[in-house]
Amino acid sequence: MNIIISNTSDKPIYQQLFEQISGQIIKGELPSNYSLPAIRTAAKELRISIITVKKAWEELERHGFIYTMAGKGCFVADLSKGEVTSLRNEMVNEKMEKDMEYYKELGLELNEIVDLIKKHY
Amino acid sequence: MNIIISNTSDKPIYQQLFEQISGQIIKGELPSNYSLPAIRTAAKELRISIITVKKAWEELERHGFIYTMAGKGCFVADLSKGEVTSLRNEMVNEKMEKDMEYYKELGLELNEIVDLIKKHY
Amino acid sequence: MNIIISNTSDKPIYQQLFEQISGQIIKGELPSNYSLPAIRTAAKELRISIITVKKAWEELERHGFIYTMAGKGCFVADLSKGEVTSLRNEMVNEKMEKDMEYYKELGLELNEIVDLIKKHY
Amino acid sequence: MNIIISNTSDKPIYQQLFEQISGQIIKGELPSNYSLPAIRTAAKELRISIITVKKAWEELERHGFIYTMAGKGCFVADLSKGEVTSLRNEMVNEKMEKDMEYYKELGLELNEIVDLIKKHY
DNA sequence: GTGGTCTAGACCACC
DNA sequence: GTGGTCTAGACCACG
Numbered sequence: 074m075n076i077i078i079s080n081t082s083d084k085p086i087y088q089q090l091f092e093q094i095s096g097q098i099i100k101g102e103l104p105s106n107y108s109l110p111a112i113r114t115a116a117k118e119l120r121i122s123i124i125t126v127k128k129a130w131e132e133l134e135r136h137g138f139i140y141t142m143a144g145k146g147c148f149v150a151d152l153s154k155g156e157v158t159s160l161r162n163e164m165v166n167e168k169m170e171k172d173m174e175y176y177k178e179l180g181l182e183l184n185e186i187v188d189l190i191k192k193h194y
Numbered sequence: 195m196n197i198i199i200s201n202t203s204d205k206p207i208y209q210q211l212f213e214q215i216s217g218q219i220i221k222g223e224l225p226s227n228y229s230l231p232a233i234r235t236a237a238k239e240l241r242i243s244i245i246t247v248k249k250a251w252e253e254l255e256r257h258g259f260i261y262t263m264a265g266k267g268c269f270v271a272d273l274s275k276g277e278v279t280s281l282r283n284e285m286v287n288e289k290m291e292k293d294m295e296y297y298k299e300l301g302l303e304l305n306e307i308v309d310l311i312k313k314h315y
Numbered sequence: 316m317n318i319i320i321s322n323t324s325d326k327p328i329y330q331q332l333f334e335q336i337s338g339q340i341i342k343g344e345l346p347s348n349y350s351l352p353a354i355r356t357a358a359k360e361l362r363i364s365i366i367t368v369k370k371a372w373e374e375l376e377r378h379g380f381i382y383t384m385a386g387k388g389c390f391v392a393d394l395s396k397g398e399v400t401s402l403r404n405e406m407v408n409e410k411m412e413k414d415m416e417y418y419k420e421l422g423l424e425l426n427e428i429v430d431l432i433k434k435h436y
Numbered sequence: 437m438n439i440i441i442s443n444t445s446d447k448p449i450y451q452q453l454f455e456q457i458s459g460q461i462i463k464g465e466l467p468s469n470y471s472l473p474a475i476r477t478a479a480k481e482l483r484i485s486i487i488t489v490k491k492a493w494e495e496l497e498r499h500g501f502i503y504t505m506a507g508k509g510c511f512v513a514d515l516s517k518g519e520v521t522s523l524r525n526e527m528v529n530e531k532m533e534k535d536m537e538y539y540k541e542l543g544l545e546l547n548e549i550v551d552l553i554k555k556h557y
Numbered sequence: 558g559t560g561g562t563c564t565a566g567a568c569c570a571c572c
Numbered sequence: 573g574t575g576g577t578c579t580a581g582a583c584c585a586c587g
Binding site: 334335337338341342406408411412417419420421422423425428429431432433435436 | 456
């Protein structure tokens with residue numbers, strides 16, 4: 074597991090954690106039942122508060138990416154490929170909707186957006 | 195000028211104002227030297243705080259979308275077509291960069307993103 | 316609004332808060348757009364931590380009972396009678412399922428359960 | 437004896453053990469003086485900690501469901517039908533009280549609860 | 558050892 | 573003033 078925290082980013086730390094880990098699960102880099110580092114361990118290594126890590130872990134559990142066994146630890150959920158895709162689409166669609174709203178507000182045409190994406194990808 | 199404020203959105207109100215007005219300027223819906231409503235007037239009509247309107251106007255000025263004449267009011271800047279495009283691109287590129295980072299983090303391929311955009315546009 | 320906190324209960328404080336407030340909303344004792352006390356105020360009055368109150372408020376928002384306006388406060392959601400019933404049923408069904416599992420495990424017949432309920436209601 | 441342990445349940449494992457075994461005793465599925473498996477045996481078969489099994493056995497003894505003979509093992513208590521019913525009611529009443537509190541807090545009428553129970557039983 | 562809950566502070570953006 | 577985020581501790585139940 075590889076996490077990079079930016080303290081200068083405008084994104085809250087717990088969300089950075091959530092996005093990176095969920096991304097790794099979606100991409101299959103973290104296998105089912107993989108044991109996440111203990112909250113205290115992760116907090117110490119990333120030099121952030123225990124509570125911040127916990128918040129990220131909670132968010133991951135709420136979305137179904139991981140499951141918690143109190144007293145044992147947290148583990149990557151056992152997801153089928155279809156479930157992974159479904160989770161991914163849920164997250165992507167939510168964001169995409171807002172993005173498109175913004176680009177349309179700025180008067181961008183569909184093909185302009187596509188061109189920009191190809192440039193930035 | 196047509197502004198819609200959502201109090202329940204997670205976006206700060208001043209930013210909603212900024213985005214909508216800058217969008218209208220970019221799309222040419224607000225002509226050069228168009229006189230923006232007085233801060234107090236806008237605040238009253240939109241039922242928001244004067245401070246919030248002021249912050250949005252300031253942000254617009256900082257980006258070069260409007261200019262202020264003390265005692266007279268605020269007016270849409272006299273921008274060439276090239277300048278408008280430049281301002282737009284500046285805003286779009288900044289956002290696009292972040293968006294692509296997110297979509298890549300979720301393991302989306304370029305063509306998947308393009309498909310989704312065509313769907314959501 | 317009337318809240319009673321039991322420090323001796325086995326239920327976490329934040330859950331007691333959640334259950335009591337959601338119950339009052341469901342019963343119509345708290346009207347739409349009713350302004351909940353500020354987190355700090357509630358914490359002081361109930362003599363509990365700000366974070367504990369916040370956790371309860373968050374849970375209420377996640378279930379759709381209240382909405383948050385950052386910088387303004389938290390307010391009871393504008394729910395139709397049908398939506399209230401739907402929210403109630405969601406909560407009740409979840410619990411009822413577990414309860415029945417337990418009573419069946421103890422060998423109770425349906426009519427025994429009904430008798431007991433009439434006695435305890 | 438048939439025990440199923442769920443590691444992902446929010447219920448502690450020792451309590452799952454307690455509830456299932458006490459339920460089987462109450463339902464008469466385990467006869468008087470039936471010899472419970474040795475703690476180490478049960479722990480190994482269920483793939484849980486010895487400490488956890490011990491805690492469940494202790495809880496069963498505390499409630500009077502089983503008795504321990506040092507060096508021999510644990511056995512189902514010799515309970516009359518009345519005693520069984522009494523034990524059962526003790527457990528049921530304790531839970532029922534809390535349940536009804538919750539359902540009343542959500543504004544459910546007696547007949548609504550009965551209807552729901554018939555549906556979920 | 559683990560996570561679950563709670564506390565008493567703090568700084569920030571927004572209004 | 574408000575909520576949003578974060579910190580650095582603490583005690584508990586569970587295994």
